[in-house]
Amino acid sequence: MTEVESHTPADTRVAAEAERRRTFAVISHPDAGKSTLTEALALHARAITEAGAIHGKAGRRSTVSDWMEMEKARGISITSTALQFPYRDCVINLLDTPGHADFSEDTYRVLTAVDAAVMLIDAAKGLEPQTLKLFQVCKQRGIPIITVVNKWDRPGRHALELMDEIHERIGLRTTPLTWPVGIAGDFKGVMDRRKGHFIRFTRTAGGATIAPEEHISPDQALDAAGVDWENAVEESELLSADGSDFDRDTFVTGETSPVLFTSAALNFGVNQLLDVLVELAPSPGSIVDVDGEPRPVDAPFSAFVFKVQAGMDSSHRDRIAYARVCSGTFERGDVLTHAATGKPFVTKYAQSVFGQQRSTLDSAWPGDVIGLSNAAALRPGDTLFADKPVRFPPIPSFSPEHFAVARGTDPSKHKQFRRGVEQLDQEGVVQVLRSDKRGDQAPVFAAVGPMQFEVAAHRMSSEMGAPITLESLPYQVARIVDPADADFVDRQFSAEVLTRSDGVMLALFSTQWRMESFQRDNPDVILRDLIAARS
Template identity: 80%
Template sequence: MSDQDLETRAPSTAAANRLATEAGRRRTFAVISHPDAGKSTLTEALVLHARIITQAGAIHGKAGRRSTVSDWMEMEQARGISITSTALQFPYHSPEGQDCVINLLDTPGHADFSEDTYRVLSAVDCAVMLIDAAKGLEPQTLKLFQVCKHRGLPILTVINKWDRPGRHALELLDEIQERIGLKPTPLTWPVGIAGDFKGVLDRRTGNFIRFTRTAGGATAAPEEHIAPEQAHDAAGIDWDNAVEECELLSADDADHDQEAFLQGVTTPVLFTSAALNFGVNQLLDNLTRLAPPPSGQADVDGNVRPVDAPFSAFVFKVQAGMDSAHRDRIAYARVCSGTFERGDVLTHAATGKPFVTKYAQSVFGQQRSTLDNAWPGDVIGLANAAALRPGDTLFRDVPVQFPPIPSFSPAYFSVARGTDPSKHKQFRKGIEQLEQEGVVQVLRSDRRGEQAPVLAAVGPLQFEVTSHRMATEFNAPISLESLPYTVARAVDPEDAPFVDRQVSTEVLTRTDGVMLALFTTKWRLQGFCEDNPTVTLRPLVAAGDD
């Protein structure tokens, strides 16, 4: 479309100013970490400090067991891990007078759900990398960092669990710089060693922020801001050590530089105890101050669609089963440009068909409410969106197509069969829906037939989620028969029959039309390639790769 066409569809001056103001208020970020680093606890602590909830956790089950607002699935509460990503939107008024709208996306930490995390990272402007003070950088954290780096996302680092025994703060900073190549620039510094967390030194103001514990960490921890002159009397030798270490940091040029942060050269660092709600206010304040607002999004051709262009959005997740009373399906879409108004008729870029947004919703964990307007950076929930898939683009007026989300290379394969023949329709519907959500990949072949599709997954926990949801949501229990394959490669249709005839090899077709050759081991694959150099086998995107 020509520049003249864009100009004729440009918003009025007042509308353009409103759009710029609203986009500038948005902070859209994801929290990433290795499992058990305290990610969901931190997510809930952020919401608590924003005064959206009054007590961390909701009371469920016996003995007052708590679960977070972001981990709402039954399996998540039972296992204590995040299985699916969750969107939380809430307003926040910073102490410096900024009125912001936070779009916080809590991601699964477990490597088996890497695909879900990858989708989320395609929809944010910044990432908060959470590190356990005792364990430091762990394998899954490193993989997620590589994804952030590939996408050009600036990263804030939070060293969590400082209330427990752990490693020295300077040692953790050295590890960050050596292993991921970002220079740490602490914004706060702990007063007290790991396990004896008294508060933090705010490096910007020089003040000592002293925290007070609350019962079980259920409410926001009271803070006392103490001037540097009185800090020694309040914290003694711990304050003196913190001041000395901060002087060392400044001598090493480890002071915050906003431009270097946005360019992915440095990572601001904060110290917290999410379980006690210590240091959480400082994270919120620095996110609103430092994290970038929404900017233009590159389309499939590499052209940037500016935030003030006509409306466009990118679907990064589809989720069903959020409300057992209403078996609808929610498509999560990140607004990339323009203003969204409920009831708008958009165009689905993949099909060219209209998409009506009458049932647009604002999502806060499992809770939903009607949404009338949204702006760049916001995450909107589109109910009853049966036609939408992760990676789809929606637009109004001026066409655009954003890059699709790749499917990861599966490493686990199982044949799924319904255990009750009378549930045939439910079986097919359930498998189809879980595939559309991206819970598992589904492979088929004429040899196996429709009643025995092969489920392909990055990790075995995906099979557990599939079995659980098939039984509870679709009333169609399944049995899973594990297959011996561990490696998948894309194969051209003309080579597929030959590859399928080989020993310890099978070719199946994924729903998107890609034909996958499955091999029992990487050595079997290597031997096949050496024996058949004319057959082209293409690697798929691996978990944690670009």
């Protein structure tokens, strides 16, 4: 029997549904326009009828993907968000991520659950520190990158200069699919480099609705755009001569990155990005398990939990576990196995998540992101499966650089305090460290950046009803230490050993110099690195 003949109709259906999925993250430096682009993509796919206003405008709506009160107040993304919607013959699973470096760990978790990434670059600022880091994370994970140069409606740098910078600084060859007609700040439209025609955009009031676009043939484009068209044609020919035409094979392997030019706030160029995602981005494929074996999409059901989030709806005190379907078919009500504990997990309350909005989900396929309610037992990095056991690699924790003792301000709220700390720990908002010396009522919060402390304090007060104070500790460096050496390290000057909730013991040092000095003096004590939060 041939391989094709051995497939059952169910296997064929799973493969066909997986082929229709496009699961990707939108990532960038803060203020590059991620949430605005996310909203624009949903608008162009007709998933919403009107885009939310850019953050910070009094009396106007925030974007669909930014729903936390702190996000609305600050105008930045603090937590990642999932949006699912149909476009053409495909199902889009879009994950909006925080851009701020303090929330790098949340972005990293999302990148374990996607098949491609849309990297947004500000036309005026080019490659910024967080952008560079995220490029490297994608490269390490083998995630194909589509580069989007945003804010072309504002003054910025020359397009060729931006392409050179990307190639020189990160070694990624750019292969533009569209090219701007008009300099940054005078965005008339784009040249479709594959078809050769001019796509002219028309502004709408406030960019709240889809911008009309007109497709003009090359022989009429000169009359329509004049010298700007001539410049675009000349620069496109230079790109071709330099070998910068799109090649799918090198894109999928992460050697090249197709580039598009947009103004997300005006909805210019967004439709082209959606088409590129459908036509060029990879669909879900086999995912390697913890033993290095690939789990094909038509294998029995499996899913990978990459995020746990509570507080999405003040009227429901539940928590949502976001899981990426890796293989097989999901049906609501299925009894799955939780790989970490071997216990059954009932999926009666499965949901489709669109930002903060939820709806009942009956079925899902490889590449889909599902929301599992009342998932108290699930943690980021957990695996769920049916029939054939599997376990996917866990998500490593980042190395924290900021530490603070958390104390409840109201003794009568000690139960709420304990439950709140446990919930923040389970979600990965902060890492929670403890020691017998400090006691259970004075846990230490460990974070990549100080803004995580603000989120933790805000949620402890507003969601858990247990206000806290945070007292900073004089530590900057954390290393994993063997339990046999813990007492010795804990007695050292400017050092302390605390135990993380997963049982890992961390040695905290006041400075990098102090840690290196300790290692020189005590070469027999092994200190192991966590994942660096910043490159």
